[in-house]
Amino acid sequence: xxxxxxxxxxxxxxxxxxxxxxxxxxxxxxxxxxxxxxxxxxxxxxxxxxxxxxxxxxxxxxxxxxxxxxxxxxxxxxxxxxxxxxxxxxxxxxxxxxxxxxxxxxxxxxxxxxxxxxxxxxxxxxxxxxxxxxxxxxxxxxxxxxxxxxxxxxxxxxxxxxxxxxxxxxxxxxxxxxxxxxxxxxxxxxxxxxxxxxxxxxxxxxxxxxxxxxxxxxxxxxxxxxxxxxxxxxxxxxxxxxxxxxxxxxxxxxxxxxxxxxxxxxxxxxxxxxxxxxxxxxxxxxxxxxxxxxxxxxxxxxxxxxxxxxxxxxxxxxxxxxxxxxxxxxxxxxxxxxxxxxxxxxxxxxxxxxxxxxxxxxxxxxxxxxxxxxxxxxxxxxxxxxxxxxxxxxxxxxxxxxxxxxxxxxxxxxxxxxxxxxxxxxxxxxxxxxxxxxxxxxxxxxxxxxxxxxxxxxxxxxxxxxxxxxxxxxxxxxxxxxxxxxxxxxxxxxxxxxxxxxxxxxxxxxxxxxxxxxxxxxxxxxxxxxxxxxxxxxxxxxxxxxxxxxxxxxxxxxxxxxxxxxxxxxxxxxxxxxxxxxxxxxxxxxxxxxxxxxxxxxxxxxxxxxxxxxxxxxxxxxxxxxxxxxxxxxxxxxxxxxxxxxxxxxxxxxxxxxxxxxxxx
Amino acid sequence: xxxxxxxxxxxxxxxxxxxxxxxxxxxxxxxxxxxxxxxxxxxxxxxxxxxxxxxxxxxxxxxxxxxxxxxxxxxxxxxxxxxxxxxxxxxxxxxxxxxxxxxxxxxxxxxxxxxxxxxxxxxxxxxxxxxxxxxxxxxxxxxxxxxxxxxxxxxxxxxxxxxxxxxxxxxxxxxxxxxxxxxxx
Numbered sequence: 115x116x117x118x119x120x121x122x123x124x125x126x127x128x129x130x131x132x133x134x135x136x137x138x139x140x141x142x143x144x145x146x147x148x149x150x151x152x153x154x155x156x157x158x159x160x161x162x163x164x165x166x167x168x169x170x171x172x173x174x175x176x177x178x179x180x181x182x183x184x185x186x187x188x189x190x191x192x193x194x195x196x197x198x199x200x201x202x203x204x205x206x207x208x209x210x211x212x213x214x215x216x217x218x219x220x221x222x223x224x225x226x227x228x229x230x231x232x233x234x235x236x237x238x239x240x241x242x243x244x245x246x247x248x249x250x251x252x253x254x255x256x257x258x259x260x261x262x263x264x265x266x267x268x269x270x271x272x273x274x275x276x277x278x279x280x281x282x283x284x285x286x287x288x289x290x291x292x293x294x295x296x297x298x299x300x301x302x303x304x305x306x307x308x309x310x311x312x313x314x315x316x317x318x319x320x321x322x323x324x325x326x327x328x329x330x331x332x333x334x335x336x337x338x339x340x341x342x343x344x345x346x347x348x349x350x351x352x353x354x355x356x357x358x359x360x361x362x363x364x365x366x367x368x369x370x371x372x373x374x375x376x377x378x379x380x381x382x383x384x385x386x387x388x389x390x391x392x393x394x395x396x397x398x399x400x401x402x403x404x405x406x407x408x409x410x411x412x413x414x415x416x417x418x419x420x421x422x423x424x425x426x427x428x429x430x431x432x433x434x435x436x437x438x439x440x441x442x443x444x445x446x447x448x449x450x451x452x453x454x455x456x457x458x459x460x461x462x463x464x465x466x467x468x469x470x471x472x473x474x475x476x477x478x479x480x481x482x483x484x485x486x487x488x489x490x491x492x493x494x495x496x497x498x499x500x501x502x503x504x505x506x507x508x509x510x511x512x513x514x515x516x517x518x519x520x521x522x523x524x525x526x527x528x529x530x531x532x533x534x535x536x537x538x539x540x541x542x543x544x545x546x547x548x549x550x551x552x553x554x555x556x557x558x559x560x561x562x563x564x565x566x567x568x569x570x571x572x573x574x575x576x577x578x579x580x581x582x583x584x585x586x587x588x589x590x591x592x593x594x595x596x597x598x599x600x601x602x603x604x605x606x607x608x609x610x611x612x613x614x615x616x617x618x619x620x621x622x623x624x625x626x627x628x629x630x631x632x633x634x635x636x637x638x639x640x641x642x643x644x645x646x647x648x649x650x651x652x653x654x655x656x657x658x659x660x661x662x663x664x665x666x667x668x669x670x671x672x673x674x675x676x677x678x679x680x681x682x683x684x685x686x687x688x689x690x691x692x693x694x695x696x697x698x699x700x701x702x703x704x705x706x707x708x709x710x711x712x713x714x715x716x717x718x719x720x721x722x723x724x725x726x727x728x729x730x731x732x733x734x735x736x737x738x739x740x741x742x743x744x745x746x747x748x749x750x751x752x753x754x755x756x757x758x759x760x761x762x763x764x765x766x767x768x769x770x771x772x773x774x775x776x777x778x779x
Numbered sequence: 780x781x782x783x784x785x786x787x788x789x790x791x792x793x794x795x796x797x798x799x800x801x802x803x804x805x806x807x808x809x810x811x812x813x814x815x816x817x818x819x820x821x822x823x824x825x826x827x828x829x830x831x832x833x834x835x836x837x838x839x840x841x842x843x844x845x846x847x848x849x850x851x852x853x854x855x856x857x858x859x860x861x862x863x864x865x866x867x868x869x870x871x872x873x874x875x876x877x878x879x880x881x882x883x884x885x886x887x888x889x890x891x892x893x894x895x896x897x898x899x900x901x902x903x904x905x906x907x908x909x910x911x912x913x914x915x916x917x918x919x920x921x922x923x924x925x926x927x928x929x930x931x932x933x934x935x936x937x938x939x940x941x942x943x944x945x946x947x948x949x950x951x952x953x954x955x956x957x958x959x960x961x962x963x964x
Contacts, residue, residue, distance in 0.1 A: 184825045185842075186817075213828025214840055218919075224836040231839060630873050635818065637913040655818065655912075656876065699844065717847070719878040750877035751848030755887070767848055775841055776853060779812065779860045 116241045117149035119175040120233060121166055123157035123182035125212055132216040132225040138181065141230045145237050149173050157182050163195040170199035177240040181209035181233050187646075202245035204698070204766065209236040231779075238778040242770040248695040251745050253339035254439035255689045256281065260331060260628070263291020264671060265663025265678040266444035267313050272682030273442075274322035278689050281436050282317065283345055284327045288393035289314055291446055295376060295479060297486035297493070299671060300535040301566035307392065307488060314394040324436075328399055332433060334441070334631050335720075337748060338658030339694050341438040349429040351400035352386070356424035359396035363416035363425060364388070372404045374490075378480040380498060381490030386416045386425075391488065400425075440658050440685040441632065443642060444678060445625060447664035449479055450514040450522070450618040464513060464520070466585045467615065473499040474593055475586060475613045478532055485539045495543045497612050500591065503544055504611030508595045509533045510583050511553040514618030522618050522639065527668040529616035530557045534567045536614060537576035549576045550608055552583050552597050560670070579606060586613055619668040634659050641667050652681045660684050699749035699766040701742045707761035708739040714753035714762055715740060722746035723753065809863035809929040811838040811922070814853060816846045816881070819870035819911045826915030834919045835926040838866070845869065847880025851891040854905065858937075864904045864929035866921065871909040881909075899937060904929060 120142040124130035135153040142151040150173045154162050157180060169175060178201065180192045185208040193203035211229040219225040255278050259270045262284030270280045282289070293299075294314070296306035317323055326345050333344040352363075367384035374383040376390050383389075385405040386398045406413040407427060417425040452464040469475050474497045476484075487493040497504050511533055515526040530553070537549040556578070558564040570576045583597035592609040599606045621640040629636045634654040635643045642665050645653045652660050662678035663669060669677070688694065703714075705728060715723040726741035740762070742753070751764040763769070815821050821842050827834070843849055846869030854865055867888060875881040888907050896902055906925050910918045951957050 184821075184828070186822065186825060210825075210840070213825040215836070217828040217831055218834055219836045220833060221836070228836045228839075235839065235841075626873075633876050633878065635822075635870075635874065635876075635912050643912060655822075717879075717883050719880065748877050750845040750880045751843065752845060752877070752880045752883050755848050755850045756883065764844070764848060767844060769850070772841065772843075772853060773856065776812075776856045776860055779810065779839065779857065779862060 116147040116177055117173065117175050118145075118147050118177040118179065118237055118240055119166070119169050119173060120145075120148055120151040120237065121157055121162075121169075121178065121180045121182075122151070122153040122211075122233070123162070123180065124153065124155045125182060125216075126156065129182070129212050129216040129229075132219060132222055133211060133229045134222060134226040135229075137226055138211075138229050138233060142179075142181075142233050142237070145234055147241055148237060149175060158188050158191055163191070166192065166195050167199035170196060170201050175201065176205065177237075177243060178206045179209055179233060179236045179240055180206065181211045181229065181236075183212040184208070184210045184214070204246040205240065205243050207236045207240045207243065209233045235775045235778045238774040239771050242768065242774045244765065244768075246698040246765055249698050249700065249744050250693045251339055251696055253689060253692060253694050254341075254437045255279070256436070256438050257440045257442060257685050257689075258283065258341070258343055258436065258438040259442045259444060261291070261444035261446055261663070261665070262286075262289030262317070262325075262327065263444060263446045263663060263674075264293040264310065264313075265446065265665075265674040266291070266442070267317055268675050268678035269442045269444060269662050269682045269685075270323055271313065271316055271320065272679050273685050274320050276682075276686050276689075277322065278686070279322050279324070280320075281324045281326065281343075281345075281438065283329050283331060284325070285330055286389060287328045287350070287387075287397075287399040288389050288395070289317060289325070289327060290390070290392075290394065292479070293671060294390060294392070295482055295486070297482050297489070298535065298539060300531045301560070301562040303535070303538070305487070307486075311392045311394075314392070318394045325395065326434065327395060329434075331628060331631060334633070336438075337720075337746075338696070339439050339688070340745070341441060341658065343436050343438050343441070345434045345436060347432040347434060349402075349431050350397065351402065351425065351427055351429050352398050353424040353426050353429075354395065354397050356422045357397045357420075358422055358424075360421065361388075361398075362419050362421070364398055366415050366419045368413065368415060369404060369406050372401065377483045377490045378477075380480065380483055397424075400427075440660065440688050442660045442662055442678070442681045442685060443628070443632065443634070443654075443665055444662040444674075444681075445622045445628060445665040447619045447668065448622050449477055450620050452477075452513060452615065452617055464615075467510075467513070467583075467613075468586050468588070468593075469615060472586065472588050472593055472613075473497075474504070474611065475615065477615050477617045478529065478536065481536055481614045485536070485543070493543070495540055495547075502611070504547065505544070506548050506550070506608065506610045507540055507612045507614060508583075508593075508608055508610040509536060509549060509551040509614045509616065510595075511551060511616045513615040514620075515616075516554065522620075524639070524668070525557060526616075526619040527557070528619065528670045530555075530567065531560070531563055531670065533614075533616050534558075534570040534576070537570045538574045541574040541576070549574075550595075550610070551576055551578045552581055552595075553578055554580070554582070560672075581606070619664060621665055625665065632656065632659055641665065652677055652684055658688070697749070697766075698744075699764065700744045700747040701749070701751065701753050701762050701764045703740045703742055704761045704763065705739045707759050709759050709761070710738045710740065711758060712740060713756045713758065714742075717752045717756045719750065719752070720746050720748045722748070805930060807930060807933060809837055809926060809934070810861050811864045811866065811926060811929065812857045812862040813838050813840045813866040813868060813922070814843060814846070814849050814857075815840055815866075815910075816869040816876070817842050817844055818876040819874065819909075820868040820918065822912035823910040823914045823918045826912065827918045828915075830915050832915055832919045834922045837926050838922050845875065845877050845880035846884035847875075847877065849884060849887075851887060851894075854891070858900070858904075858935060863932075863935045864906070864925050866906050866908065866925055868908045868910045868918075868921065871911055874911060901932065903932060904935060
């Protein structure tokens with residue numbers, strides 16, 4: 115006969131408001147096999163846990179059901195408590211009567227009945243629980259950082275400085291990300307390149323960092339501490355070991371009229387190029403789509419002029435496999451393109467703003483390139499259409515963001531601040547110019563942020579108009595902005611020379627595909643999901659994968675850097691031990707019953723099932739059976755459900771446990 | 780003058796408040812069992828809780844590591860043990876925490892549904908769906924819809940009768956039969 119303890123939590127009033135906890139406790143006492151049942155205000159608090167520990171010892175319990183919040187929240191807490199009282203932690207189960215009951219039902223009677231039934235099911239289950247021992251696995255002390263923007267760079271440097279090896283993978287030919295594109299940064303107006311490029315050089319020179327630029331993640335296998343990551347190094351067509359970065363090839367390339375996406379297509383670049391002069395690594399890439407040699411087989415100028423003979427047209431994409439212990443994802447963001455909406459996107463465009471049709475309607479990043487000293491205009495604010503200095507510039511905020519009717523309901527967080535910065539930069543460069551900003555709310559939480567925003571109005575002459583813009587249209591060489599001023603309750607019409615749209619921050623295209631390779635979850639906008647919104651904001655639910663920067667949600671530079679360092683700290687915590695303990699939720703094969711059909715091997719996504727030979731003492735082969743490598747098994751249980759002879763069992767989710775739960779329905 | 784249209788539009792979830800106020804009492808409350816994976820749907824149901832969304836209390840949730848772990852036998856047993864409707868829900872295709880578990884589950888249930896249909900179970904009682912960890916709202920929708928559908932279909936008798944041996948082995952109506960039956964160890 116089992117001796118099970120049932121502990122029911124009030125969760126302050128969160129549970130007891132709708133669930134009659136005393137009645138649940140009384141009902142629990144009557145379930146056969148329950149030796150002890152009680153309720154307490156906060157089970158997860160210290161006194162609550164002590165109550166549990168004391169009961170384990172006094173009542174000699176051999177199983178525990180804690181009826182409280184979701185096991186995703188506190189299962190570990192109670193398992194640890196039970197363990198410290200000498201009970202195997204896997205004999206503890208949680209009955210979720212908060213998220214799945216008290217919070218979602220209002221009727222007290224119904225909620226109490228449901229809570230009682232949930233507790234009963236879990237009691238029956240816990241009777242079937244077996245003692246399990248955690249599995250220890252070795253940790254490979256090498257980290258992978260995906261994305262070489264400021265977040266990825268910071269995480270890589272922190273981990274590398276701690277003495278661990280880091281593999282940094284960047285999709286573009288150079289690291290630097292969006293921060294390398296910016297002109298000056300709020301709220302201090304320091305030059306972005308000046309603070310960014312030294313860090314980029316640090317990465318390139320760090321003995322503990324292996325840099326793979328122009329590369330993408332092809333495949334991820336394994337699990338925490340033991341990932342095998344396949345990286346596709348795209349053919350650069352330039353030998354990185356031979357190239358000295360002299361730049362003669364770029365100067366001599368006859369094909370020079372290719373829009374440079376780094377400059378938001380405002381500037382031109384040759385077919386063999388580095389995206390920007392301070393690129394790291396400073397090795398050019400041949401853009402094979404636009405290169406005359408690759409298109410027609412003629413030309414080959416770059417190869418002829420290259421002194422060290424680094425240009426190699428025969429290079430092919432290369433696959434590199436790296437053994438990795440932890441992964442930091444820092445893939446960043448991109449700005450919502452209102453001109454053309456991505457294929458299959460549920461987001462509606464902004465046809466009324468003429469972006470992509472009217473040349474002087476630009477987005478925030480394009481304005482950054484115009485204002486940047488290393489940009490296509492050398493830092494002069496000039497309109498893209500005719501190169502004239504705009505005298506009136508209208509900035510529109512919340513384009514895409516906070517617009518449920520257009521498909522995005524979140525706030526992009528950085529636009530209020532960067533628009534304030536844009537008005538300042540504009541005023542610094544065009545002294546007699548006038549900046550207007552149409553805004554919904556100015557959101558300026560952050561150190562020195564509100565002061566900065568006020569300065570743009572009080573000292574830098576920006577005119578803020580609270581209201582929305584309905585339409586933009588070209589009239590001569592002006593753009594007419596039709597909007598409303600809801601403070602004054604009037605319609606406003608401004609003839610502007612240039613319009614800058616603060617478009618929404620979105621995750622990188624293909625963010626979902628990478629998430630699928632990593633096995634991490636993402637939200638409806640493809641932002642990656644953290645394990646817990648408040649308490650585990652840098653970890654993914656998938657063990658060993660951490661998040662940094664805007665891939666998780668819109669973030670400014672200080673936030674991205676902080677999160678990157680936090681993610682690095684998490685990686686270092688993992689690397690502090692040589693071995694780590696894993697949940698023993700793995701499949702086991704019963705050798706006696708196994709008929710060696712190997713269906714399990716076919717369905718196993720981890721390749722954990724191997725063929726094991728059973729021999730007698732003389733070494734004669736008796737039979738071949740399946741064997742699950744516990745280090746590789748991910749614990750999904752697909753093998754068990756597929757096994758025709760019912761010979762595989764997933765610890766923690768055995769047929770007995772589940773059937774016991776169903777029997778108690 | 781233009782009124783503050785934007786403000787008026789944003790005011791209050793009045794509709795929802797009315798919806799919660801009047802709760803109808805029904806003659807028949809179905810029993811629903813949900814077999815869900817821990818990574819997506821269980822987390823989605825948790826999100827519905829943390830967002831304080833409301834849905835019928837008829838559902839009981841069983842947590843699995845993956846929908847791939849769900850053996851069709853569990854569904855049969857749940858029907859036998861009194862479930863009137865069953866929901867199987869996991870991660871969206873391509874989002875499986877274990878890469879492909881939900882595809883195996885999908886294939887298994889495609890076949891299993893045919894078997895259920897063959898033995899005379901109304902397939903309206905069994906639903907297969909994808910609910911991600913971010914879709915608390917979808918969880919509420921799916922559960923509410925299934926509850927209502929099953930409620931209108933009434934109780935499920937077919938499988939519960941199988942519980943009683945007599946239904947399929949014939950009644951033990953003679954003294955000899957009863958004696959023989961009781962002699963079974």
